[in-house]
Amino acid sequence: MYDITLKINARLQPIDRGDEYEDPIGEALESRGLGEVTGGGTMLESTGEVKYCEVDLSLEDGSEQTMEALLQILDEIGVPKGSVLQWEGHKQPVGRLEGMGFYANGTELPLEVYQNCDINVVIREMESLMEGVGRFYSYWEGPEDTALYFYGTSFEEMRGRIEKFVEEYPLCHKSRIVRIA
Structure with a gap:
């Protein structure tokens, strides 16, 4: 072997x-x-x-x-x-895939945002917007934020497709997007 x-x-x-x-x-x-x-x-x-x-x-x-x-x-x-x-x-x-980490702020948003919004909505919507370019693979829940990991053919295209949603959905405010591969 x-x-x-x-x-x-x-x-x-x-x-x-x-x-x-x-x-x-x-x-x-x-x-x-x-x-x-x-x-x-x-x-x-x-x-x-x-x-x-x-x-x-x-x-x-x-x-x-x-x-x-x-x-x-x-x-x-x-x-x-x-x-x-x-x-x-x-x-x-x-390897040929590019990676995008989306870090949702877990400490600095108004309490009602955390009560009324759902990270699963974020995952579903982002994956839908990235269809054909990237998809959700995993997550991490840290003390100050929740990371969502997406991999696909283009970091820039994945980020571009979710920009409007990130601006509009309250749970995405004060988030950060990082290239991870």
Whole structure:
């Protein structure tokens, strides 16, 4: 067996890491007889926010054909820019998706905004506005804000499509948008 780690430049809760990467990669590897997923992990910032994720793979071999098939699987599934395959002292950059973090302010808005607005409305509306360009992958609830993580083909286009909604929906006021991949 040939062990490889996929370091994913994505901010995902462990269950989302499984749904988005471990399960689809494992199914694709097994269906092609190339190997399996053997584990995964999540690296946190000192704040508790996810920094990146890892998926451990065990391939049948390290042949050029197997590696090309793995790269094709990763391209089909879609991983964020800045991700890396690591094995035996080698590093192979992978990823084409761009990431957008939306940080909803959780402490500075009027109390009635928090009582009358819903973060799930924000997620649904943003995902609808980004259709065909990006989608929601995961979230993080911090002490001062709630982060929503979106990945897609273009950070600028994702941000542009939600601008009007962010200006209009009260729960989005005093928010910040950050490029995360």
